Amino acid sequence: MQKHIEPDPHAPMVSCPKCGTKMERHVNGSLQVDRCPTCSGLWLDALELRRILETPGEVARLDKGRGERGSQRDSVRRINCPRDGSPLIAMSDPRQPHVRFEQCSVCGGLFLDAGELKDLSELTLRERLRTVFG
Numbered sequence: 001m002q003k004h005i006e007p008d009p010h011a012p013m014v015s016c017p018k019c020g021t022k023m024e025r026h027v028n029g030s031l032q033v034d035r036c037p038t039c040s041g042l043w044l045d046a047l048e049l050r051r052i053l054e055t056p057g058e059v060a061r062l063d064k065g066r067g068e069r070g071s072q073r074d075s076v077r078r079i080n081c082p083r084d085g086s087p088l089i090a091m092s093d094p095r096q097p098h099v100r101f102e103q104c105s106v107c108g109g110l111f112l113d114a115g116e117l118k119d120l121s122e123l124t125l126r127e128r129l130r131t132v133f134g
Helices: 048-054 058-062 067-075 116-121 125-133
Strands: 024-028 031-035 042-044 088-092 100-104 110-112
Touching: 024 058, 031 048, 031 058, 042 048, 048 058, 048 116, 058 116, 088 110, 110 116
Parallel strands: none
Antiparallel strands: 024 031, 031 042, 042 110, 088 100, 100 110
16 A cells, blocks of 8 residues: 655755756645746656556646657756755666656656656557567
8 A cells, every 4th residue: 555645845846957947846635746847847756656647637737748848858968866966867667668767766756858757658559568478
């Protein structure tokens, strides 16, 4: 059973690790996500990705960016965690290796460029078959 975590409205605001803009906080129940108003990137704290993907309508509510806009930021390589300053590590989703994001090895948070959350939420037929048949 997943622990219910209340959002902390007093948590410090973070800056976008890709473009440096102060991110806006979006709260829905126990979910608290930071979104950049400039590049539409999303900062998700540890375990928020799973909760977002399991909450109907949440992906569409949060990921307002277009994939083309997010891919423009892929050239920004060396970025740090907006929570603790640690370097973020480039990762890819095991079920969808074409989806690349950055994750903090210290706090477990991750940064998704615009459109990547939508992409993670939609498995293609090929990806579903690969999951089933390996």
